[in-house]
Amino acid sequence: MRLNPGQQQAVEFVTGPCLVLAGAGSGKTRVITNKIAHLIRGCGYQARHIAAVTFTNKAAREMKERVGQTLGRKEARGLMISTFHTLGLDIIKREYAALGMKANFSLFDDTDQVALLKELTEGLIEDDKVVLQQLISTISNWKNDLMNPAQAAASAKGERDRIFAHCYSLYNDHLKACNVLDFDDLILLPTLLLQSNVEVRERWQNKIRYLLVDEYQDTNTSQYELVKLLVGQRARFTVVGDDDQSIYSWRGARPQNLVLLSKDFPALQVIKLEQNYRSSGRILKAANILIANNPHVFEKRLFSELGYGTELKVLSANNEDHEAERVAGELIAHHFVNKTNYKDYAILYRGNHQSRVFEKMLMQNRIPYKISGGTSFFSRPEIKDLLAYLRVLTNSDDDSAFLRIVNTPKREIGPATLQKLGEWAMTRNKSLLTASFDMGLSHTLTGRGYESLTRFTHWLREIQQLSEREPINAVRDLIRGIDYESWLYETSASPKAAEMRMKNVNQLFTWMTEMLEGSDIDEPMTLTQVVTRFTLRDMMERGESEEEADQVQLMTLHASKGLEFPYVYLVGMEEGLLPHQSSIDEDNVDEERRLAYVGITRAQKELTFTLCKERRQYGELVRPEPSRFLLELPQDDVLWEQERKVITAEERMHKGQASIANIRAMMEKAKNR
DNA sequence: CCAGTCCCCTTTTTT
DNA sequence: AGGGGACTGG
Secondary structure (H helix, E strand, O other), X not given: OOOOHHHHHHHHOOOOOEEEEEOOOOOHHHHHHHHHHHHHHHOOOOHHHEEEEEOOHHHHHHHHHHHHHHHOHHHHOOOEEEEXXXXXXXXXXXXXXXXXXXXXXXXXXXXXXXXXXHHHOEOOEOOOHHXXXXXXXXXXXXXXXXXOHHHHHHHOOOHHHHHHHHHHHHHHHHHHHOOEEOOOHHHHHHHHHHHHOHHHHHHHHHHOOEEEEXXXXXXXXXXXXXHHHXXXXXXXXXXXXXXXHOOOHHHOOOOOHHHHXXXXXXXXXXXXXXXXXXXXXXXXXXXXXXXOOOOOOOOOOOEEOXXXXXXXXXXXXXXXXXXXXXXXXXXXHHHHHHOOOHHHEEEEEOOHHHHHHHHHHHHHOOOOEEEOOOOOHHHOHHXXXXXXXXXXXXXXXXXXXXXXXXXXXXXXXXXXXXXXXXXXXXXXXXXXXHHOOOOOHHHHOOHHHHXXXXXXXXHHHHHHHHHHHOHHHHHHHHHHHOOHHHHHHHHOOOHHHHHHXXXXXXXXXXXXXXXXXXXXXXXXXXXXXXXXXXXXXXXXXXXOOOOOOOOEEEEEHHHHOOOOEEEEEEOOOEOEEOOEHHHHHOOOHHHHHHHHHHHHOOEEEEEEEEEEOXXXXXXXXXXXXXXXXXHHOOHHHEXXXXXXXXXXXXXXXXXXXXXXXXXHHHHHHHHHO
């Protein structure tokens, strides 16, 4: 398929700053991949001078795949396709000396952050989860706004800000002492360095001669600053974004960066992609009309040549169970009549808790499904344990990791021992692990605790030494040495669960081995590199793509961004849910409308909304109003299907089950023919 | 160190 | 309603 004029223009404009306003389904990934190919084949750029930046690892992986298909391995060699954070990490890894850091730093994830700040701020701030969370996000905001603790303190307006700024200062000092960085540092430090150090800046501007940024509307201040520093005066870059799909402002994204761009780069070429290749005309019309209720800086009107399509449906249910039942019933019937695959269907919702009822209903009816979201692989305790061990191996100063593993599995090193060790280390300005080798420590610690501690740390040191020569064997010895499998069987609810968790551990080990050994595509990595990559969940391109099982897809609206499905059920279309009550309270319904817009534009052929007349919420029954977004849709294109007769729960249950059972029976018959 | 109990909270999620 | 975290008592 050929590029349309807008896409063509976006690909071919390479002589200056370029903003591509890419509506949903307008082929932006195609534009990016084709543009990279064009830069290399048509404009004399070398692959190693081009960088493309995304927000998620998934997006980066997909882009690599697509570019690989277009260009082939050798032409794409050296191309930098990564997330913002991995790019930042790469810069820090190369420039750690200029930053005054040690080479073997490790990374803090959010759990470490919470634990550390909780400990650090004891007595300073209220001992309250909410306050702590506020502190964390305040610090994160400061970092994202490129403010150091002194600047934060100077800008403090009230007592609270001053205390928070002080906590920020303590926190940063502690990170430094532990030779640790948090996620925000991965953007902040390179940005500050590039700002202040001309030599380094020029080195990177010379390395990255063309920059592409995907999902630009999701950038925060420091990320945009980094972009500006990297592109410099030359201003050879392309950013791709869509202000209507900005749904992450609650986590610091500044969609205003789209507008800022034309101020910072007056020569900016703005190109709109308005032809949609995904959805039927009717779906697109509904999306356009809905989003027209939001204010816009860039007017945009998507059109489709895929035909007008069928009406959008609205199914009204009596309560959540009924809602799930109707969706399941519709879905089975539709699947049967149209001979579709289950993976052609998606059920999208505002909050994760909504998935439960649907999951139950699909399970009861033997419909294969997949819920994305929930606890990811890397937030599982067994994985975090293991990574903490590895962090200690690669960075002995990482107290947070040390504390996590020092008594996991149980080895009789209790709070009392650790308390004393902590005091000892603190007065001597050493990390916990380093301090535990001090001779004098035996006087402060009682016999038993001292013995357990030294036995452990000495063993750890052996593994650590081995890891410098033979990292793979060291990791294997580590897992065996702590007898982690037994620990899992002891602590898991069931043997089955333990088995699962051990499988995860082995999976991690396999990935790690591959990364340490390298392959024909990837250079071998050091253990330190592997560990930081894992903390970033960034595991390069391993060929094994997610198994493409034939399953109905269940996910939140947020998680659905960037995906598409022939048939979409957008459930829980009620005031209070979508738009969410908290957004109504905060007067931020626009973002909820964009969320609805994202959901609608996922659908290719058919779109069904559902809502409940009655819903159980926080233990009490509420009677929500239909979502205002349903009322904003063009009503000529929407079919409201009411169930006329009011029936009891039992009858309904019976009826729902019966009809589903009937359809099943028909399907079986059809199959057997 | 574990188990049992009470209390609290409840949008979205990545790196 | 239901799950999870914190706290208490053995």
